[in-house]
Amino acid sequence: MSETTTPSAGTDPVVIDVWADLGCPWCYVGKHRLTRAIQSRPDADRFTLRLHSFELNPNTPTTPETIEAAFIRAHGGDASVVLQAERHIQGIANREGLAFDLDRPNANTFTFHRVLQFADTLGLAEPFFSTVQDGFFAGTLNPFDVEELVSAAVQAGLPADEVRQVLASDDFADAVRADIADGRALGVTGVPFVVFDHRYAAAGAQSEDGYRQALEQVARESAATR
Template identity: 35%
Template sequence: MKVEIWSDIVCPFCYIGKRKFEQALQQFGDKEDIDIVWRSFQLMPDIQPKPGQNTYAMLAETKGISQQQAKQMSDHVTTVAAEVGLTYHLDKAVVANTLNAHRLTHLAAKHGLQDKAEERLFTAYFTEAKDINDHEVLAQLGTEIGLDADEVRQMLQSDAYAEEVKHDQYQARQVGVRGVPFFVFNDRYAVSGAQPSDVFLGALQQSWSEWKREKPTVLASADAAADGAFCGPDGNC
């Protein structure tokens, strides 16, 4: 059964939502039969980072708030992340356009490594303060998850997968995505935001029971919502 997740690499609640969904998946008895597909969503597709600009300055500029307010918002998100075992260093995060990072996830999907790519990119951005728009950084990250560095470099030097990223965002508009993370279960049920894990578990169980009734032959051969915290398209988290 398919679960699609619209997400952006620089969305703090997307990484938190990933962890909460994974907690639910660990409790789900048929987790091996869940096909997770990551979909690209850019919160700030036109952002052009300024040299030396940190996340506090960027947030202050884009949201029209003070840097102190931006720091308080970031501190809150860091605390929420810690509750699910994640370490955020938003004071050191490198402001970046995420198009190239999303293109890397599509290349990774071709090799069955998309979930690993998402995890590695999240860690690189939120914990390690890496520039996820830098080609050499992305080549290194790709190598770490099992991709060929030269293939990653060649992809980045072209426009490969740019259309796939755009198509994901087109699909997001079609299904009514207003913020990320956004989860769609079996093309039928949606969960918006970094919900508690029991919400994700309930969605898995409900969509699985319906999918099982609709796909009995597939199963036989294989075996023989209130919004949570999210980031909006203007970068609002």
């Protein structure tokens, strides 16, 4: 998938490939950390985020359910474990200035990823992903509701009629599967998974400082090989 930015004069563009899933809390936190790390650099415009689809739980039902119900369905027992984990991530997110709703719904994300692939053809994959995921975790957007998803897509710059056409079909399903296959070929088993400049990979959400160090390293090496 591709996004387009204009690099600074005298610099080479650096592509950062990110495999992520909509409902992944660590993808949400990690992407904001990565974005802040990029924006903190004087050469921020040379870095291009390229979003890739990945389904953490492809067997999840399409009918939304609570996080607790999803955990019990998948693992049995009670949901205290997942609720404890959710509260832990909520605390981390809140300390970093991010909203984090514990009552958000849980459902299959394949349809979302099909729209993401469509957004990519317009160069809008990153703003679409961010708009939907930020609203989802803030508790202001239900991405499993067609009208709300269309509205978020329009907010990100996508044409409503074409988004509806995608949602009413199986368009871009092969593109989603291809992204997932590419990720698995690289060893992706969980997300976020970030590849810097086709050189280095980082599995899981890194600290903002960790992302800064990775950006500095690839920028330095890119300059050395230019």
